[in-house]
Each structure stands twice: as structure tokens, then as C-alpha cells.
Amino acid sequence: MTSFFTDIGQEIVSGIALGSIYALIALGFILIYKATEVVNFAQGELMMVGAYVNFFLIQTFTGSLGVPTIWTFLFGLLGSIIFAVIFGWFLDLVINRPMRDEPVFSIIMATISIGIVLRALVGLIAGPMSLVPPSPFGGAYIKLGGIIISVLDIFIIGSAIVLVSVFYYFFNKTRWGLAMQATSEDPIAAELMGVPVTRVYTLVWIFAAIVAAVSGVLLAPRATILDTNMGFLGLKAFPAAVLGGFGSIPGAIVGGVILGIIETISMGTLSFHFEWIKEINDIIVWIVLIAVLMIKPTGIMGTEEIKKV
Amino acid sequence: MKGRYQDENLKWIPALIALVILLPFILKGMTFSYKYYLYILNTIGIYIILTVGLDILSGYTGLISLGHAGFMAIGAYSSAILVDQVGLPFGLSLIISPIIAGLFGFIIGFPALRISGMYLGLTTMGFGFIIRRLIIALREWTQGSGGLVVSSPELFGFTIKGDWANYFLVWIFALLAIVASRRMMKSKIGRAFMAIRDSEQAAEASGINLAQYKMMSFFISGVFAGLAGVLMAHTNHFISTDHFDNMLSIYFIIMVLVGGMGSIYGAVLGTIFIVFLENLIVPVVEGWLHAMFQNEAGDIESLIFGLIMFLFIIFQPTGLYGMWLKIRIYWKLFPFNPKQRFT
Numbered sequence: 001m002t003s004f005f006t007d008i009g010q011e012i013v014s015g016i017a018l019g020s021i022y023a024l025i026a027l028g029f030i031l032i033y034k035a036t037e038v039v040n041f042a043q044g045e046l047m048m049v050g051a052y053v054n055f056f057l058i059q060t061f062t063g064s065l066g067v068p069t070i071w072t073f074l075f076g077l078l079g080s081i082i083f084a085v086i087f088g089w090f091l092d093l094v095i096n097r098p099m100r101d102e103p104v105f106s107i108i109m110a111t112i113s114i115g116i117v118l119r120a121l122v123g124l125i126a127g128p129m130s131l132v133p134p135s136p137f138g139g140a141y142i143k144l145g146g147i148i149i150s151v152l153d154i155f156i157i158g159s160a161i162v163l164v165s166v167f168y169y170f171f172n173k174t175r176w177g178l179a180m181q182a183t184s185e186d187p188i189a190a191e192l193m194g195v196p197v198t199r200v201y202t203l204v205w206i207f208a209a210i211v212a213a214v215s216g217v218l219l220a221p222r223a224t225i226l227d228t229n230m231g232f233l234g235l236k237a238f239p240a241a242v243l244g245g246f247g248s249i250p251g252a253i254v255g256g257v258i259l260g261i262i263e264t265i266s267m268g269t270l271s272f273h274f275e276w277i278k279e280i281n282d283i284i285v286w287i288v289l290i291a292v293l294m295i296k297p298t299g300i301m302g303t304e305e306i307k308k309v
Numbered sequence: 310m311k312g313r314y315q316d317e318n319l320k321w322i323p324a325l326i327a328l329v330i331l332l333p334f335i336l337k338g339m340t341f342s343y344k345y346y347l348y349i350l351n352t353i354g355i356y357i358i359l360t361v362g363l364d365i366l367s368g369y370t371g372l373i374s375l376g377h378a379g380f381m382a383i384g385a386y387s388s389a390i391l392v393d394q395v396g397l398p399f400g401l402s403l404i405i406s407p408i409i410a411g412l413f414g415f416i417i418g419f420p421a422l423r424i425s426g427m428y429l430g431l432t433t434m435g436f437g438f439i440i441r442r443l444i445i446a447l448r449e450w451t452q453g454s455g456g457l458v459v460s461s462p463e464l465f466g467f468t469i470k471g472d473w474a475n476y477f478l479v480w481i482f483a484l485l486a487i488v489a490s491r492r493m494m495k496s497k498i499g500r501a502f503m504a505i506r507d508s509e510q511a512a513e514a515s516g517i518n519l520a521q522y523k524m525m526s527f528f529i530s531g532v533f534a535g536l537a538g539v540l541m542a543h544t545n546h547f548i549s550t551d552h553f554d555n556m557l558s559i560y561f562i563i564m565v566l567v568g569g570m571g572s573i574y575g576a577v578l579g580t581i582f583i584v585f586l587e588n589l590i591v592p593v594v595e596g597w598l599h600a601m602f603q604n605e606a607g608d609i610e611s612l613i614f615g616l617i618m619f620l621f622i623i624f625q626p627t628g629l630y631g632m633w634l635k636i637r638i639y640w641k642l643f644p645f646n647p648k649q650r651f652t
Contacts, residue, residue, distance in 0.1 A: 039427040098623050104426040105373055109566060110622045112559060116615030123608040238431050246428075279446040286435030293420050293432055 004269075006146040011268045012261055017153035017222070019253075019260020020160035024215035025237035026244070026252040027164060028208040034171070034247055035180040035204040036096060038107050042115035043212055044234015045122075049087065050213025051220040051230060052122055054080040055133050073136035080213045088209030092202045115231060123228045135221035156218045160253060163211060168249045180204060239289035245302025254300055259285055322488060329480050333473065347472040351544055353584045354479035355537050358486045360564045360576040362533025365490060367562070368571035369499060370526040371506030372421055373430040376437025377561050380531045382444060382553035384410040384538025389459045389548060390450050399462035399543070407535035413440075414531025418524040437558055441550045456549030459542045475544040482540060486533060491573050493529075502526055506571075556611075563618045569628025578629045586613070 025047060029040045040046075057076040095114060099107050137151040171177040182190040183200045191197045219233070220226045237256070244255025266284050270277045280287065292299060332350065336343040359381060366372050388406035391397045397405070420432050445454050461470045462478070469478050493499055501522045504512035513519050542548050560583065568579020591610045598609055621628060 102622075102626070105367065105371070105570075106622050106626060108373065108427055108430055109562060110619060113563075113615045113618040113622065116559070116611050117619065120608045120610075120612035120615060124612065235434070239435075242428070242431065280442060283435075283438050283442045286438050289435050290420065290432055290439075293424055293428055297424055297428065 007269055008265070009147045011264045013147055013149055014153065015261035015264035016257050017156050017260070018264060019240070019257035020157045021215055021219050021222070021256075022237045022240040022260055023160050023253040023256030024163060024211055024218070025234050026241035026256055027167060027249065028211040028215070029237070030241055030247060030249060030252050031167065031204055031211065032208045034249075035184050036201055037184060038096065038099070039104075039111070040208065041108060041111040041235075042091075042118060043208065043237070045115040045118040045231040046084075046087070046091075046209055046212035047216035047219065047234055048228060048230040049118060049122060049216070050080045050084055050209075051133070051216035051226055052126055052131075053083045053213070054217040055131055055220065055226060058134070070136050077214070077217050080217055081210055084209040084213035085206050088206035089202055091209065092205035096201050096205060097198070119228045119231050126228075130225050130227040132224065133220040133226045152218075152222060156222065159214065159218060160256075163214065164249060164253045167207070167211075171249060176200070176203065236285050239285040239292075241299075242289055242297075243292050243299055245299030248299070248301040251299060251301035258300075259288060262288065322484075325487075326484060329484060333476055344472050347476050349584060349588050351472070351475050351479050352588075353581055354476075354483040355541050355544070356561070356564065356580045356584060357483045357577050358540070359534045359537035360561055360568070360580045361486050361490045361573055362530040362537075363561055364565050364568075364570065364573060364576035365494070365502070365533070366526050366530035368565060368569075368576070369494060369502040369506060370523065372523065372526060373426070374433040374530070374558070375430045375562070376433040376435070376440070376555065376558050377530075377534055378553040378555065378557040379433075379437040379440035380410045380414060380534035381538035381541065381557075382440055382548075382550070383413050383531075384535030385542035385548045385553070386444055386451055386457070386538075387535075388539040389457050389542045392462070392543075393460055394450060399464055403536075403539055406539045407532040410535025410538065411528045411532035414527035414529075414534075415524055417531075418527035421523055421527065422520050434555065434558075437553075437555050441553060444550050454550055456547055456551075459546050459548060461546070462543040469543075479540050479544060482536060486536070487573060487577060490533075494573065498522070498525065503571075560614065563614055566618060567621050567628055569630030572628075572630045575628050575630030578633075582629060583614070586617075 025043055028046070029043045032038055032040045054076045057079040058072055061072045061075065091114070095107075095110055099110055102110075135152055137155070140151040142149050142151065142154070169177075171180060179190070179195045179200050180203075182193065182195055183197050187197050190200075216230070219230070223230070236259075240256040240259045241252055242255070243259055244251030244253070263281075263284060266277055267281050271281065333343070333347055336346050340346065359377065363374065363377050366374055384406045387409045388399075388402045391402040391406060392399055417433060417436055421429055424432065444451050451457055461468050463469070464478075467474075469475065494502070501512070501517045504515065504517055505519060505522055505526075509519060541552075545552075564579040564583045565576050566579070567582055568577065569575025587610065591613060594613065595609045625632060627634075
């Protein structure tokens with residue numbers, strides 16, 4: 001019986017780590033959605049680009065087979081964040097500005113097309129081989145009453161909590177955050193009140209790109225493999241965001257963690273005890289999504305949106 | 310007004326039918342590899358049936374679907390199972406299988422009553438993933454991810470086999486789909502769909518039952534996609550879940566977008582354009598670029614498609630059909646064109 005509880009505990013811990021990554025990806029598009037009402041379907045691809053940039057930076061620092069120390073890792077992270085700033089600005093210029101008053105459908109399709117282009121470009125530049133990203137912590141772990149927690153997982157959970165709280169504070173307390181809220185409420189009124197709407201949009205896209213790059217850098221060593229399919233993982237963060245309540249920053253981490261735990265437990269213990277669960281492992285997040293949308297479309301922490309004619 | 314539309318509609322159809330009948334013979338006279346072109350034309354015909362249905366859903370009713378390959382898979386697999394394993398005649402399966410796909414559309418229509426925009430996009434995308442997984446899970450009938458071999462169809466005592474027979478089978482239904490959907494969109498149903506797209510509140514205020522018409526739109530779209538799936542299963546003779554992955558759903562949307570949302574001819578044009586691009590132009594470009602990059606198969610193709618889609622959304626949101634309309638108006642008004650309209 002003890003082994004059963006250790007197994008469950010182990011799965012919950014790794015579920016929280018996986019969920020933290022979902023939360024980080026979800027945070028990226030929630031930021032964009034909160035300020036511009038645009039849903040960015042290319043967030044997963046942004047994450048992938050961040051991971052690739054980080055990988056190549058680390059490779060240039062340490063040589064092709066060198067194991068990075070924590071400092072080279074952080075340096076690589078810094079480099080990919082700088083790249084993300086430029087990239088986010090570029091995306092704002094390319095997608096957001098021309099598409100400002102277009103219908104939702106066109107914007108969704110535009111971001112999807114950007115995602116396709118990014119995936120293809122990265123595939124062309126980086127070559128067809130999958131890469132093996134090194135972990136900065138090696139295989140270091142902590143043992144807590146039979147449950148093994150890797151240092152990388154702790155780092156991931158910690159940075160998710162830090163980033164979510166920073167952005168929560170930023171959105172609700174600072175001047176620029178309030179400007180973003182005003183812009184999302186009504187861009188025209190906000191502009192008349194003196195909010196530099198265009199600059200707010202640019203800033204939001206840059207933030208989203210930074211969050212994506214950080215999540216990519218953290219995810220790559222955890223997944224132990226890096227290829228262009230990593231972009232599809234970004235799609236899985238959508239159910240997380242919807243579960244937490246789309247547009248709610250704390251909702252991202254709540255939804256992400258719940259979804260991560262559901263996924264790991266269904267892959268582990270539940271598959272072990274029930275044969276049929278194995279069949280639906282990789283679509284369980286989508287079943288959760290449809291269930292949430294049927295029962296409570298606003299999610300756990302979302303607020304009801306009232307649309308006026 | 311009604312009479313004029315009908316005349317315009319009818320004038321096109323004989324020319325279209327004549328073109329469809331003559332095209333394979335012309336191709337046979339022109340090239341030796343006409344069988345390859347026939348295969349491409351078959352693909353175009355099957356995709357046209359689906360994109361027309363998708364256009365009814367997305368272009369006319371304004372509901373997003375990012376999982377339309379799922380409906381196609383349902384049609385394909387149910388027909389393969391009904392004909393080969395249950396033993397129904399193909400003619401009956403041709404009616405039942407699209408209706409099964411349509412019923413699935415009906416089920417997806419339920420959440421669509423409460424949600425819209427990107428939530429609907431996510432739901433339909435999830436639907437696409439779930440259907441693929443479901444097909445693999447029901448491996449007693451579908452052979453799991455290994456794929457399923459499908460027999461040649463028999464209709465009115467004839468066995469339809471070979472590229473020529475397939476071509477005419479597919480294109481009869483493609484023409485029917487084009488004409489039927491044109492008629493439908495000019496009728497009360499089509500006007501109700503467009504009213505819902507333009508403003509749900511206004512449509513409801515004018516006495517349109519939102520729930521009923523949205524479900525109907527999903528049902529019709531599902532039936533078209535299912536029909537495309539049936540034809541694909543029986544002309545390709547082999548189906549597997551890899552044929553219906555989510556990228557295909559995105560490609561269908563690219564076809565509709567490039568052609569022009571909200572016009573049936575637009576969907577047709579877009580499908581022809583994209584399939585020709587995929588089969589005739591992309592291989593050439595891949596040949597050029599192969600020396601430069603160590604590329605994975607499909608990367609250059611998706612790069613081109615992504616770029617085309619993006620450029621169309623930004624610069625030509627009305628698609629190829631919108632371009633054609635502009636040209637037509639230009640020639641109608643010829644020397645008296647206001648300059649600023651055609652920038």
C-alpha cells in the first residue's frame with residue numbers, strides 16, 4: 001500500500017512540474033489575450049524557437065559535447081530572452097498591427113500560419129535531426145520520503161510561480177499593467193485617455209515571447225529531446241488556460257497544474273489499473289477541455305463576459 | 310431578383326459539366342503522364358466536396374472548425390466498415406456514411422450553441438484529435454493505426470475501378486456538391502446562415518432560431534465532409550489515421566481562405582489552386598532548395614503554404630474569388646474607373 005501512495009505522490013510531483021510548464025505557455029497567450037483580445041496559436045512555436053536559440057547558444061559556449069554549468073545555462077537563458085524581445089517586437093509588427101480590426105477567425109488563422117512558417121523555418125535551419133538538450137543540473141535530485149524530485153523540476157515550478165506572480169502584480173498594480181487592462185476593455189477609449197495603445201500592444205507581445213522562450217528553455221531538458229514537434233505541445237496549454245479561466249493570470253497556474261496532474265496520473269497509476277485509460281492518454285486534455293466548455297465555459301477562476309449589442 | 314440569380318446560376322453549369330467531361334480526354338491527348346493528372350484531379354474533386362462544406366460552416370455561418378479532417382475520417386471509416394465488414398451495398402453506404410458524419414457534426418454543434426470564436430476552434434481541434442484516437446482504439450473494426458484496405462465500390466451492377474471510373478464517380482458528386490450548395494445558400498437556409506454570421510443578436514431578433522440553424526450548419530458541413538471521406542476511402546483503396554491528421558484540417562482552411570471565405574466558387578478555386586501548388590509547383594521548389602538545406606520532407610511545403618495563407622489574410626482577405634470580382638467590375642466599368650477603389 002505504501003508503494004501505491006509513493007507512486008501517486010511521485011506522479012503528483014511530476015504532474016505539478018509538467019503543469020507549471022503548461023502554466024507558463026498559457027501565461028503567454030493569456031497576456032496577449034488580456035491586452036489585445038487576440039489568441040495566439042503560435043505560442044508553442046515561439047516556445048520552440050526559444051528552446052532552439054538556447055540550445056545553439058549553449059553549444060557555442062561549451063563546444064558540441066560539453067555539459068553546461070549553471071552559469072552557461074543562465075547565460076543561454078539570457079541570450080534567448082534577448083532574442084525573444086526582438087522576436088516579439090517583430091511579431092507585433094507583422095501580425096498584430098495589420099490585423100487590428102479584423103474578425104477573430106482571420107487573426108486565429110494568421111497566428112496559425114505564423115506557427116506553420118516558424119516550424120518549417122526552424123526545421124530547415126536546424127536540420128532534420130532531433131537534438132538532445134543538456135540539463136544544467138545533470139541528474140541531481142532530492143529524496144523526500146520516498147518521492148524523488150529532480151532539481152530541474154523544482155527550478156521549473158519555482159520559475160513558474162515567480163513569473164506568474166510577477167505578471168499578476170504587474171497587471172494589477174503597475175501603471176503599464178493598468179494601461180493594458182484599459183486597452184483590453186476598450187482600445188478607443190483608452191487611446192482617448194492618453195494610453196499609448198500601440199506601445200502597449202508591442203510590450204504585450206514582447207512579454208509573451210519572453211515567457212514562451214523561458215518555458216521552452218525549461219521544457220527542453222525535461223523532455224530530453226528537442227525537435228520541431230515541440231510546438232504542438234503549446235496546443236495542450238489551451239485546455240489548461242480554459243480550465244483555469246481564459247484571461248485570468250492566476251487561473252493559468254491553477255489550470256496548468258490540475259491538467260498536468262490529471263495527465264501524469266492517467267498515464268501512470270490509472271493506466272496500470274484500468275486497461276481502457278491507456279487508449280485515451282494523449283487526448284485526455286482535450287476531453288477535459290470539451291467537458292469544461294460544456295459545463296462551465298468560464299473555467300475555475302474566469303469571470304463571466306457580458307457582451308452588449 | 311430571384312429569377313436573375315437562377316439564370317446566372319444555370320448558365321454556368323453546362324459549361325462546367327462540359328469542361329469536367331472533356332478535361333481527362335484533353336489531358337490524355339496532351340501528355341503521356343495523364344494518369345498522374347487524373348489522380349490529382351480526383352484529389353481536387355474529393356477536396357472540393359469537403360471545402361464547399363467547410364465554407365458553408367465557416368464562410369457562411371461564421372463558425373470555426375479546426376478539425377474537419379475528423380468528419381472526413383468518420384465518413385471514410387464508416388463506409389469502409391459498412392461495405393467490407395457489414396456487407397451493405399455501396400449505394401446505401403454512400404447515403405448512410407455521410408449521415409453518420411453529419412450526426413457527429415450535430416454533436417459538436419451542441420457546445421457551439423454556448424461558445425464561439427476561439428473556444429469553438431479549440432473544441433473542434435480537440436474533436437479532430439479525439440476522433441483519430443477513437444479510430445485507433447476501435448481496432449477490432451478499424452485495424453488500429455495500421456490502416457484499412459478498402460474494396461472497389463460497386464454501383465448499379467458495375468464495379469468502379471481504375472482512374473477513369475474514379476474520376477467520373479468523384480466529379481459527379483463534386484458537381485452535385487457545388488450546385489446543391491449554391492442553391493442552398495441562395496435559399497432561406499443560406500440567408501439565415503449569413504444573418505447569423507453577420508450578427509447573432511440581429512438574426513435572433515428577426516426570428517431565426519439560432520440553435521436550430523447552427524446545428525443545421527454543422528450537420529450539412531459534416532455530411533459534405535463525410536461524403537468526401539467515403540469517396541476518398543473507395544478511390545484510394547487504403548485509409549489510415551495518418552491520412553486525417555490535424556494538419557489536413559488546417560490545409561482545408563487554407564484552401565477556403567485562399568479561395569475566398571463565404572463564396573462557393575471561392576472554395577472551389579482555392580482547392581484547385583492549393584492542390585495544384587502542392588503537386589506541381591512545390592516539388593520543383595523542393596528540388597531547387599534541396600541542395601541548400603538538409604530538409605525534412607514537408608518542411609518546404611508547409612513553409613510555402615504558411616506564407617501563402619499569411620499573405621492572403623493580410624493583403625487579400627477576400628481571396629482569389631474577390632480578386633476575380635474586382636477584375637470583373639473593372640472591365641464592366643472599363644474607362645470610367647474610380648482610381649482609389651483599385652489600390
